Amino acid sequence: MAINKDSNGYTFGFAIALVVVVGAILAGVAMATKPFQEKNEAVKKKMDILKAILPKNEAEKVTRKNATAMFDEMVKLEDAVVLDINGKVKEDITGDAILDIDIKKEYRDKTLKDKDKSFPLFISTDADGKKSYVIPVVGKGLWGPVWGNICLDDDMRTIKGATFDHKTETPGLGAEIKQAFFIDRWIGEQITDDSGNPITFEIVKDNSGSEPVKVDGITGGTITSKGVEEMVNRGLKPYIEYFKTLK
Amino acid sequence: MSEVAEKVKAPRESLFSKKNRKLVTDPLTDNNPITIQVLGICSALAITVQVEQAFWMSVSVLFVLVLGNMVISMLRNMIPSRIRIIVQLVVVASLVIIVDLMLAAFVPDVSEKLSVFVGLIITNCIIMGRFEAFAMGNKVGPSLMDGLGNSFGYAWILILVAVVRELFGSGTLWGFPIFGDYIAGDGLYSLGYVNNNMMILPPMALIIVGIIIWVQRARNKALIEDH
Numbered sequence: 001m002a003i004n005k006d007s008n009g010y011t012f013g014f015a016i017a018l019v020v021v022v023g024a025i026l027a028g029v030a031m032a033t034k035p036f037q038e039k040n041e042a043v044k045k046k047m048d049i050l051k052a053i054l055p056k057n058e059a060e061k062v063t064r065k066n067a068t069a070m071f072d073e074m075v076k077l078e079d080a081v082v083l084d085i086n087g088k089v090k091e092d093i094t095g096d097a098i099l100d101i102d103i104k105k106e107y108r109d110k111t112l113k114d115k116d117k118s119f120p121l122f123i124s125t126d127a128d129g130k131k132s133y134v135i136p137v138v139g140k141g142l143w144g145p146v147w148g149n150i151c152l153d154d155d156m157r158t159i160k161g162a163t164f165d166h167k168t169e170t171p172g173l174g175a176e177i178k179q180a181f182f183i184d185r186w187i188g189e190q191i192t193d194d195s196g197n198p199i200t201f202e203i204v205k206d207n208s209g210s211e212p213v214k215v216d217g218i219t220g221g222t223i224t225s226k227g228v229e230e231m232v233n234r235g236l237k238p239y240i241e242y243f244k245t246l247k
Numbered sequence: 248m249s250e251v252a253e254k255v256k257a258p259r260e261s262l263f264s265k266k267n268r269k270l271v272t273d274p275l276t277d278n279n280p281i282t283i284q285v286l287g288i289c290s291a292l293a294i295t296v297q298v299e300q301a302f303w304m305s306v307s308v309l310f311v312l313v314l315g316n317m318v319i320s321m322l323r324n325m326i327p328s329r330i331r332i333i334v335q336l337v338v339v340a341s342l343v344i345i346v347d348l349m350l351a352a353f354v355p356d357v358s359e360k361l362s363v364f365v366g367l368i369i370t371n372c373i374i375m376g377r378f379e380a381f382a383m384g385n386k387v388g389p390s391l392m393d394g395l396g397n398s399f400g401y402a403w404i405l406i407l408v409a410v411v412r413e414l415f416g417s418g419t420l421w422g423f424p425i426f427g428d429y430i431a432g433d434g435l436y437s438l439g440y441v442n443n444n445m446m447i448l449p450p451m452a453l454i455i456v457g458i459i460i461w462v463q464r465a466r467n468k469a470l471i472e473d474h
Contacts, residue, residue: 010327019337026345029345033348037355
């Protein structure tokens, strides 16, 4: 058995065999774990919507275990609507199908025309009959996608809660967008002016975030912060059109 | 080839022979990957803010290192020497992807917290270091023991640092409040105690590791290198 292990043939052969074997194993594991991951993501979506609606101390109590039950209780899917880019209601999508809309996928999909995209709006009514409107948004950060949920108060213009999340932003810098301190900077901002026209938010660096329309960015996370800015400004537009028709 | 043949004829060594046991115990103390070999420091800085993250990071590294060591050891006589580093990388990278997929499927909360750090296991020098220094030249059994030993050596330092940082930085352990509720200000906090925010910042991990190294070398003078 005289194989010359330093020969080019052996080296190439070994490399090819290794890649095929490793590729097959990875593909197998990915396929086997996919159903579990999808289930986890669906629950995560509900958790994020709940966290945007609830005040901070209650939002912390949302866990993977209780999220589905809480979601079913608080957010009635029959109240939810799906809009198109101009804020018109898409009547054909109702119920559970609204939850299945993957706005991240639609955002990524270059072949999908803007007018065909879907914009879900979740509505939660509390015991006093006050409504909260949850708007999912998606955009891009520095390394990958960023997304979030913006919750508006009963007046359809004041931000009362939000969640932001990301896939691969730098820990300690851009990744900080998911932290409470950054979300707090958005709370209380108004998304329209008094006559109902959209406001363009601006991420600022000069610590003037307390002024209306302005939100302080994150030091070292400028591109991610700007990504959130663009995401919010673009993401809210269809909903503002829709809210105009409600008033 | 004759050398290899001789090795095979040698009497089978028990997995728990004295020599093999030493492979596990040595990295815990006198040959610790973090404090003595100073490898894997990057992750010791990054994910020791909370004990839970440190624990899951240790479990992931244990899985990757033990399995990787065994795979490399099994292949050691087949791997062409010119591409051995690449082969080692492929093995680490695939194991890490498997860990990542598993975490995302079965412990999603942990997967979210570790996020990019799981990918960084690939760059954990302990793993490539053990492949190259040990698994390439030893049988599967000892490689398994070596992997276990080094992972445990890594884990206990990581968890110790995390305990110190979480306890004094956030006043919790594994998320459970130890000193009382910080936000409500009861328990120890009512006496004026405050959490040390320095602890949450990465430099403190380095300082704590430094203290561990100091204590260790003060106790065992043989570890002190003379320059």
